[in-house]
Amino acid sequence: MTGAFPSPYGGQVPVLRIGDVLLVTLQGDLHDGTAEQLQQDVSEAAADSRVKGVVIDLSGVEMVDSFLGRVLSDIAAKTRLLAAETVVAGMRPAVAITLVELGLTLPGLRTALSSDEALRLLGEASISPRHGRTRQESP
């Protein structure tokens, strides 16, 4: 089964560190194995280097099923124990609609419309944790 299609994500998803935030950009169709590997990589990266947040950019993802939903929830739960917050950014409307009908509301995951906004959210959270939830329009 090799070579017929360009290989869908068989490898690893890079986990980038920007300042004290980890940025993960998912794209295309993820193998279950790749998603599990990612979960491990993010937990390890969050434990190794003190980070205050993890941003997972889903703007390139066409589908989130219950498996990937569980992976995202697990990442959020693990990073929370390591004192970091996970923000899911850029979920496509069709994906969001489908997730709700599927029955997954992903409790515990914060969301943002874009990675940019997610980074700002995490930045605000560190300055004034109580008001981290308010959304502010950029000038």
Place this chain on the structure above:
Amino acid sequence: MQTAGGVSACLPIHSDLDLVWVRQHVRQAAAQLGFGLVAQTKLVTAASELARNTLVHGGGGQMACAPVSRGGVPGLRLAFSDEGPGIPDLEQALRDGYTSGEGLGMGLGGARRLVHEFAIDSRPGSGTTVTVTSWVSGPPRPREEK
């Protein structure tokens, strides 16, 4: 191997990678039949849940994909079959939150909400076939109960 762009196909489900092929095929087929983006996404997500059930609980199997038509409305029918142990209690298996494995327990019940028609044929010991159908412009008749 199906030809590119074909809707009818029978795909094996024996590994992680096969789940990716199933999703890609269903997306292409749905797009080709004229499903909108949200409808495509729902169908692909349902296919992913059902194919994973076939793989994890049924020990592998296959998906048959075929175009259908009723009253001039085109649709897509997907049948996932395995020769696994079968489902002893269907009511229970369809309930949200029920899981026999390590998932979230949303697979079967969730997939049912994402399609227009849903049927399960399962008997202990003789495998399971789940058949789902969605129509391009909504179900051509009133929605059933549940």
